[in-house]
Amino acid sequence: MQSIGQHAAWQRHHRRLCKKLSTFLSMAQFQPGDQSVQSQSLLLCHLLLEHFSDLGGGALQQGIEIGANGGTVEHISERNVLLSLLPHPEPQQSPPLPLFLAKEHSHELIQALSSRSVNNDWVIYSSSLHPIGHGVFPRASRYFNHSCSPSAVQVYTFDEAGPIMHIKALKNLSAGEEITVTYIDPAHPYDVRKKALDSTYGFECHCRKCQSDKELLPSISVPPSSDAIVSLYPTLIRHVIPSLELTGTSEALPEVDPILPPHLLTLLSPSHLPYLSEAFSKAAHSETPKEETHGLGLALLAMYFVIYPPYYPLIGRSFALSISHRFTCSLTPMRLALS
Structure with missing residues (x-):
């Protein structure tokens, strides 16, 4: 379905931008590896092409007036909903734009839309929970x-x-x-x-x-060594998910205790979760013994239960990964997170 949406966007306006994209992204304003500014620029380009290509800068005042007067969201146009969103509280410099877009729209409109897109930017995730883009969803921002x-x-x-x-x-x-x-x-x-x-x-x-x-x-103290961290994992798992069954079928998340006791607080150190995620990923893609890999997966699952609210999608993803190394387990983890 993603390809269908991409085709429709191409027909509407993307082809105008894509013809100039490589030249645009090689502009001196973009620092190498600065994905943030690039994504802001592309998002602003998309909003201008999708919602303002037929009006230039003429919709700006109308949009702000409708939003400020409390018009019903369902009965005003998408562009006016966009311009009724809260701008960033601090003055924002607009990201670079291709020359043809900068000429087509007033500086006032570009500045107003840029400030609102920065302040209402949502990360879009694929079904596998990987970030694939950014978007502005005005009604979600308002509600x-x-x-x-x-x-x-x-x-x-x-x-x-x-x-x-x-x-x-x-x-x-x-x-x-x-x-x-x-x-x-x-x-x-x-x-x-x-x-x-x-x-x-x-x-x-x-x-x-x-x-x-x-x-x-x-x-929260910094763990003294990786060995000291790993030695805490059995205690972490027993404390957070004591009722986890590794065999049989279930569609209910296990009872958990997300409040860590003092001797486990070091696991909340900012450096720990990236360390554990990387350790599990390496173990899952190597010849590491299955029991060791499974233990790392359960520790990651326990940390996700501590960090995220119940039924958060990443818990389901971690559940799927952590049990995938146990052939005796037949749980259906993604349903736990998304049903």
């Missing part, structure tokens, strides 16, 4: 606030029009309870999340997870 401990998660499907965002609850929600999603990966350490949210979206998160992580920071 769902951020939390590092969200009550829902965004997943994507694809049709001929492009990616479609679906919001799926991670828990039972009470009437009137706010539905929150996360704008960033909640696996990042507190200080990394704080910096990312401030620089990208211009706010500080005060959710339950942030408050807890902030209080724990002074108690």
